[in-house]
Amino acid sequence: MLAAAAAFGLAAAGMAAGAESAEKVRITFTEGSAAVVVVTAMEKGFLRAEGLDVEPKPMRAGVEGIESVTQGVMDFGTVHIAPIIATAARKLPLKVVAVNSYGTQFVVVVPPADKASKTMADLKGKRIAVQRGTGAHAVWLRYIEHTGLSERDFKMKYIRNADIASALAGGEVEAGVPWYPFALSIVNKGLGRVLLSQDDIAKPLNDKYTFTLFTRASLVKENPALVQKVVNAWVKAQRWIIQNPGDAARLFHAFTTRRGQTLELKDAEFLMRINYFDQPVFNQAFLDDMMSNARIMKKMGWIKEIPDPKSVVDSSFALKAVQAK
Missing domain, CATH: 3.40.190.10 (Periplasmic binding protein-like II)
Structure with a gap:
């Protein structure tokens, strides 16, 4: 071997x-x-x-x-x-x-230019990228449900986790739900800032x-x-x-x-x-x-x-x- x-x-x-x-x-x-x-x-x-x-x-x-x-x-x-x-x-x-x-191994990121958004409610009506059907997607759904929201409040774009960085860079989406280590790459390259950390998401759910x-x-x-x-x-x-x-x-x-x-x-x-x-x-x-x-x-x-x-x-x-x- x-x-x-x-x-x-x-x-x-x-x-x-x-x-x-x-x-x-x-x-x-x-x-x-x-x-x-x-x-x-x-x-x-x-x-x-x-x-x-x-x-x-x-x-x-x-x-x-x-x-x-x-x-x-x-x-x-x-x-x-x-x-x-x-x-x-x-x-x-x-x-x-x-x-x-x-x-918990994922975060919610927004472009660095978005300095106003602080919660998921601030992203209502905006385009959000996530890899559909994954663990990150499931827990994020639990989180927004906890805050009184649902996917219907956003314009969902289902793409591969590895493609969220390019979608943010190209202006195709206004937020993403990437997991680590891809999330680190997004932040390190200046393509996004963390809106919700893994702890912000995990603690209210006991995830x-x-x-x-x-x-x-x-x-x-x-x-x-x-x-x-x-x-x-x-x-x-x-x-x-x-x-x-x-x-x-x-x-x-x-x-x-x-x-x-x-x-x-x-x-x-x-x-x-x-x-x-x-x-x-x-x-x-x-x-x-x-x-x-x-x-x-x-x-x-x-x-x-x-x-x-x-x-x-x-x-x-x-x-x-x-x-x-």
């Missing part, structure tokens, strides 16, 4: 040891700051210590990762809870086996913005030992990140650099501060947040029914990993 690791921007040093006898596991993940957990688990040797030889595959969109896992192309993935809800609503057999990380570690339900049933090994490595990686936030930021910065991104180290350090890694077990607070997202997704017609969280989440592996010394 050395070639695969190098191709996807992961350091290969030390990965060869024991690879011949190690159990193969394929892991996909989105390339946002939540990826620091899998990057740490690989590069600090936590997965290797569990006897695993990893084939990593970063993906641009969480939906791609879910499809690759459900189709058996990959074994595990990390993704925001919203695509998990959508998949569970379609009765596809996924299992969330741990919380990867949490912490968790949960990123999950998931796998196929069949793998949980057929190879629980493998699932436990992966979750063990995840929890160890999370503990290392908490204890070494500066090193974690440098690790993530190096990964993004190898992947051809232009994230600055100070921005990587900021991203480590707004991500949280201390609760690997999918507890009641995460379940409540999942249901809040499911409710707005059903209201918007993205899903036909709200899935039973008990059919989606299996916390037994994370509980066992946390209890292990």
Whole structure:
């Protein structure tokens, strides 16, 4: 798997040891700051210590990762809870086996020339860009609902998150809802200013913005030992990140650099501060947040029914990993 690791921007040093006898596991993940957990688990040797030889595959969109896992192309993935809800609503057999990380990861931005707007109400009737159906979109919908607004109060422009910067620069929209690290690029390049920070959005909703570690339900049933090994490595990686936030930021910065991104180290350090890694077990607070997202997704017609969280989440592996010394 050395070639695969190098191709996807992961350091290969030390990965060869024991690879011949190690159990193969394929892991996909989105390339946002939540990826620091899998990057740490690989590069600090936590997965290797569990006897695993990893084939990593970063993906641009969480939906791609879910499809690759459900189709058996990959074994595990990390993704925001919203695509998990959508998949569970379609009765596809996924299992969330741990919380990867949490912490709201998007903001609302307006052009720097707009010095008057202070709230979403100030943007009524204006053009707003967001990537439709994403976790950021769902939580933003919850936020504007909380303030007494709805999408009907705005002129919505549904575009890819990566294209929000150019839409702002070209005057195509008057506000955007980008997630990190793209939001940092917008601000750093002077294309926008933050109207609502991640905390402004999260606090009134008690939003968790949960990123999950998931796998196929069949793998949980057929190879629980493998699932436990992966979750063990995840929890160890999370503990290392908490204890070494500066090193974690440098690790993530190096990964993004190898992947051809232009994230600055100070921005990587900021991203480590707004991500949280201390609760690997999918507890009641995460379940409540999942249901809040499911409710707005059903209201918007993205899903036909709200899935039973008990059919989606299996916390037994994370509980066992946390209890292990």
